[in-house]
Amino acid sequence: xxxxxxxxxxxxxxxxxxxxxxxxxxxxxxxxxxxxxxxxxxxxxxxxxxxxxxxxxxxxxxxxxxxxxxxxxxxxxxxxxxxxxxxxxxxxxxxxxxxxxxxxxxxxxxxxxxxxxxxxxxxx
Amino acid sequence: xxxxxxxxxxxxxxxxxxxxxxxxxxxxxxxxxxxxxxxxxxxxxxxxxxxxxxxxxxxxxxxxxxxxxxxxxxxxxxxxxxxxxxxxxxxxxxxxxxxxxxxxxxxxxxxxxxxxxxxxxxxx
DNA sequence: GTATCTGCAAATCATTTGCATTCTG
DNA sequence: CAGAATGCAAATGATTTGCAGATAC
Numbered sequence: 001x002x003x004x005x006x007x008x009x010x011x012x013x014x015x016x017x018x019x020x021x022x023x024x025x026x027x028x029x030x031x032x033x034x035x036x037x038x039x040x041x042x043x044x045x046x047x048x049x050x051x052x053x054x055x056x057x058x059x060x061x062x063x064x065x066x067x068x069x070x071x072x073x074x075x076x077x078x079x080x081x082x083x084x085x086x087x088x089x090x091x092x093x094x095x096x097x098x099x100x101x102x103x104x105x106x107x108x109x110x111x112x113x114x115x116x117x118x119x120x121x122x123x124x
Numbered sequence: 125x126x127x128x129x130x131x132x133x134x135x136x137x138x139x140x141x142x143x144x145x146x147x148x149x150x151x152x153x154x155x156x157x158x159x160x161x162x163x164x165x166x167x168x169x170x171x172x173x174x175x176x177x178x179x180x181x182x183x184x185x186x187x188x189x190x191x192x193x194x195x196x197x198x199x200x201x202x203x204x205x206x207x208x209x210x211x212x213x214x215x216x217x218x219x220x221x222x223x224x225x226x227x228x229x230x231x232x233x234x235x236x237x238x239x240x241x242x243x244x245x246x247x248x
Numbered sequence: 249g250t251a252t253c254t255g256c257a258a259a260t261c262a263t264t265t266g267c268a269t270t271c272t273g
Numbered sequence: 274c275a276g277a278a279t280g281c282a283a284a285t286g287a288t289t290t291g292c293a294g295a296t297a298c
Contacts, residue, residue: 001277001278002271002272002273002277002278003271003273004271004272004277004278004279005271006278006279007278022262023262023263024262031255032196032294036279036280037279038279038280038281038282039263039280039282040260040264040265040279040280040281040282041278041279041280041282042265043262043263043264044265044278044279045278046246047264055186056156059183059184059185059236060183061181061183063262064261064262064263065262065263066263071237076233077223077227077229079229080232080286086227088226088227089226090219090222090223092135093217095214095238096238098214099201099212099214099238100240102212102213103201103210103212103242103243103245104243104246105201105203105240105241105242105243106240106241107129107238107239107240108204108236108239108240108241109238109239109240110237111185111235111236111237111239112234112235113234113235113238114219114220114223114231114233114234115232115233115234115235116224116229116230116231116232116233117229117232118211118229119227119228119229120229122228122229122230125252126251126252126253126296126297126298127297127298128252128254128296128297129296129297130253130254133252146287147287147288148286148287152288160254160255161254161255162254162255162256162257163255163256163287163288164254164255164256164257164288164289164290165253165254165255167287167288167289168253168254168289168290169253171288171289187287188271188286188287189287189288
């Protein structure tokens with residue numbers, strides 16, 4: 001994988017926020033600095049960075065895919081009302097090896113997402 | 125919610141398989157009995173049934189959304205190679221209340237998905 | 249009879265892809 | 274120079290939606 005200015009900008013954006021942006025949001029953000037950026041580039045790089053583990057992909061029950069620049073194992077809470085994705089501070093659960101043994105498979109990781117209403121949306 | 129023949133057929137199909145079909149697969153299956161079924165109806169009913177809790181929606185890192193007719197709390201393993209969705213036999217983890225407390229939110233449920241290679245795809 | 253469904257077809261919208269060009273090593 | 278990466282625009286494909294007719298209660 002070669003260096004590219006666009007990819008560097010993407011990583012900078014992803015690492016500097018906790019907002020778990022979608023591809024389109026990253027695209028919009030990048031355009032502020034460089035209006036020439038193309039959506040295709042954003043998607044291609046997100047795929048590359050996800051594959052090589054630099055970025056975490058978050059599939060939700062709601063809208064489109066979100067991305068997280070922090071790849072330390074951690075979990076998310078997604079608000080069913082506003083759709084925001086929040087980080088949770090919970091120790092990783094240690095079940096991967098057990099699944100491997102009991103299910104006779106190879107486990108490379110897992111995703112744990114909690115759903116409900118965030119503190120802002122709780123009342124409504 | 126009124127009765128409908130189409131919706132009943134959908135539930136019958138979903139309850140009778142462990143294959144976690146996609147909307148398109150359900151559609152194909154329904155067409156075998158009734159070639160008049162429309163995709164719109166399938167999607168509309170999946171949305172309804174998911175909302176009222178008769179069906180579980182499974183968002184994966186891979187292709188389109190899968191559906192599970194079994195709504196007893198349980199978890200899934202998804203093979204990164206073949207994309208199949210498997211049921212796991214693991215006791216539900218009890219973290220919802222803790223998340224509510226520590227994150228000041230309402231938790232209605234969570235989703236836990238393991239990724240890796242299933243026994244058939246392991247060798248490759 | 250009214251609200252709820254359905255089939256059909258067109259519309260939406262996120263994501264992917266082909267291609268000619270530009271950049272990196 | 275060769276392989277990678279980009280911008281642009283067109284294509285894809287899952288999902289949604291508007292509408293007029295059919296069904297459930």
